[in-house]
Amino acid sequence: MSTITTEELSATTLLRFATAGSVDDGKSTLVGRLLHDSKSVLTDQLEAVERVSASRGQEAPDLALLTDGLRAEREQGITIDVAYRYFATPRRRFILADTPGHVQYTRNMVTGASTAELTVILVDARNGVVEQTRRHAAIAALLRVPHAVLAVNKMDLVGYDEKVFAAIAEEFTAYATELGVPEVTAIPISALVGDNVVEPSANMDWYGGPTVLEHLETVPVAHDLSHCHARLPVQYVIRPQSADHPDYRGYAGQIAAGSFRVGEQVTVLPSGRSTKISGIDLLGEPVDVAWTTQSVTLLMEDDIDISRGDLIVPSKDAPPTTQDIEATVCHVADAPLTVGHRVLLKHGTRTVKAIVKDIPSRLTLDDLSLHPHPGQLVANDIGRVKIRTAEPLPVDSYADSRRTGSFILIDPSDGTTLTAGMVGESFAAPDPVKDESDDDGWDF
Structure with missing residues (x-):
């Protein structure tokens, strides 16, 4: 198994991506093939998969078992939960979410894709675009996932026919474009055999595009939120009973976007009260500036009422x-x-x-x-x-x-x-109707 040095790992970018598709389209097998062929599977994990596969009478290892971790999933042969996996290549680090394909677990696909920068949507080459394919494309569009990969799987079962792939790719791309998906990359694959997953396929010389892993390694990633509107949802108010810090009052939370710095004028919402940041504590140490995803404690110049659920924002950039x-x-x-x-x-x-x-x-x-x-x-x-x-x-x-x-x-x-x-997201809904008030205590 190849290794990646600490220096190489720290220099790589991170891509969060999710897989989606109908039941039995091969999502878990694709993820297993990615992990296996990129040498991101530990020896003992592979041996365990080989043992389970042999006990089922399968000649080759069932790579889907690398992600189908729940016992219920293994018994049913389907994914019913979001399976998260972490792996890396010399070019990039990855966090992937293998989401369920069955319609009743669509809620899990929403969870898995909510933080993704790319979605891999699988289609069985024998079935083409189906309702669940369209549902997953619509969810990816709603969640504003910036990149989509259409992986037309099981090409080995249709004789690696270029016309089959082209027809599916054309239909899906037209549908995704109507939804507003900004970019679709179509790749013909066989996850079971390994065609165009990590290594180029010798069976599809008519295809000259990237493999799945090559595309994942090279797709532009623009998830730097440090320049977005600064937002800190307050999670906890810290008031330690300590003789060393008798007047300490800090407001802790994870910065959702943007950055904050000492001396900055901020407003607390929804109250609208304003003050200045007098200090920022990060991991118990004072810092002058903090940015997105860091969990920090802000200290304020004025003793104003701030509690869990409030939102701290720059005064010059407060949302309504x-x-x-x-x-x-x-x-x-x-x-x-x-x-x-x-x-x-x-x-x-x-x-x-x-x-x-x-x-x-x-x-x-x-x-x-x-x-x-x-x-x-x-x-x-x-x-x-x-x-x-x-x-x-x-x-x-x-x-x-x-x-x-x-x-x-x-x-x-x-x-x-x-x-x-x-x-604010919309599919150009028709004109609204006038709101009717209720007579109980839930009228606001």
């Missing part, structure tokens, strides 16, 4: 606060989401009561048409919603920030996650 949110959501719960539904809305570290005031449209995946005012969204539906919250929230557009422009709706009775929402 609102109680009326329009968004596109992917409904993930078994129970439907209906007009008038009373929910909890979690945005950052803040959770507030809310009401679904209207569902202007539901997206039809077959032709991307909009079904106006469906009245409800059922599991795996993608639709447009209007929500009224009990308290003002400082929300960004999802186009500006995937972190502070997103939210989830929660069932207040049992804590079930109902939907994942993207503020």
